[in-house]
Amino acid sequence: MTTLRELARHLGLSPATVSRALNGFPEVGQATRARVLAASETLNYTPNVTAKRLATGKSGMVGLVFRTLPGYTIDPHFADFLASLSEALADSRIDLVFHVASAEDQLSHYRRFVKDGVVDGMILSAPEPDDARIALMESRNLPFVVHGRGTEDAGYAYFDIDNAGAFRAATTLLVELGHRRIAFLNGSERLGFARQRRGAYDAVLASRGLRTPQRFVVHGEMTEETGYAAAAAMLAEPVAQRPSAFICSSTLQALGVMRAAAEAGLTIGSELSIISHDDVLPHLRSENFAPPLTVTRAPIRNAGPALAQMIMARMDDVAPARLQRIEKADLIVRASTGRVPKWGEEAWTH
Structure with a gap:
């Protein structure tokens, strides 16, 4: 050598x-x-x-806080993103240093990164509208980039998908198939992406003169169990009051809805329609569901290389406004969606 x-x-x-x-x-x-x-x-x-x-005078290291779900389980969406990010940074000889923390304890870990001064920049994920982590980074002039946007007009560097466009397309498809009772299983309502998705869903229904009972819009962790619990409760309603379609923010939630539909004796695609956002997790291929799942598709792995390039640019003082990217999500129609069944043609009455 x-x-x-x-x-x-x-x-x-x-x-x-x-x-x-x-x-x-x-x-x-x-x-x-x-x-x-x-x-x-x-x-x-x-x-x-x-x-x-x-x-x-640089450490050659970038920091990130790895969020755990209740019970200290790992969010598979975040794990797949982490793998692609780490690989992309390693290609540029930059080490990724991460801490593991609950959602409630994340801020203290970011404070520690800032105080210790061991990293040249930070990568944040799942931002909120008034995110204390972002305020901390800005107050200390530490370069950072964000996976997602807390608000539509964010001023920081970010990589995001067009959440509003994706869920506008999903809701519109179901309405055009005749569905009037469309339930929505979303992520935590404090997160920017969940607000963007909910806003698009509400706007499409309002434009068609439709409304949704609050109990049929569920916010929370995007897991199979939460999807199952929410769908099982809704499908236990009298036929005239239960949803004929579900929109899910994650394929994990969609799995839970499918399980609840099977227990209720409903055939997916003809008696109940499902659309989900698909992050293209390697172990959970939506095209292999039974039936294949209609999705808005944007691989979460795409965010890793993009954010790796962005944080390196920020560490070289490239202005945040030049590092803002929104990736389109594709609507892929498969067998899990179909025309509204007779019992679902009327809108909710209460």
Whole structure:
């Protein structure tokens, strides 16, 4: 392996000049920097990470707080995102340092990251409209990027999907299939993405003169058990009052709805329709459900590489306004949706 001194000798430059060129110091001219970079690639030079960190004053580490669900289980959506993020950062020789915390205890972990000064930036996930974590990062001038938006007009760097567009399309499809009693299983109502999805659902129904009883809109953790419990209660209602369709914020919730439908003796697609948002979790393929699930599709793994690039740009002082990306979600219609059954043609009466 070529050393820094050997590279400098090959170029006829001092080791200090070569080091400054490799680390982007402004006093090194563009022509010299280009020459050094070309030679380092030709000679297969790999910089000493510790030396680089000493030279730049940066740790080469990015922080993240890993949220656990009640009972200390791991959210599979977040785990898949974490895997793609870690892989993308590693490709750029940046280490991901993460803590595990409950939703209630996250802020104290962010404070610790800021106080200890061991990371060059932070990646936040599942933002709220008035998020104390974001306020903390901004007050300490620590570079950060966010997976999602707490508000539609967020001023920070973020990668998000078009939640409103996705759930507008899902609700519209069901209404056009004749459904008037559409239940909605959503994420926690304090989270930005859940508010965006609920807003789109409400807007479509209002535009068609439809309304939904509050008990048929459920916010909470997006798990199979919460989906099952909510759907089982709704499907136990008298036929004239139960939903003919469900919209779910997660395929995990949709699994629970399918289980409740089976227990109620309802055939999915003809007697009960289901649409879910699909993060494309590798162990839970919506096309393999029975029947295949109609979804709004946006792979959560896409967020990892995008946010890795964004946090590196923020650490290089790229303005947040230049680092805001919204990815479209595709509506994929499959066999879990169909025309409204006769018993579901009327809107809720109470």
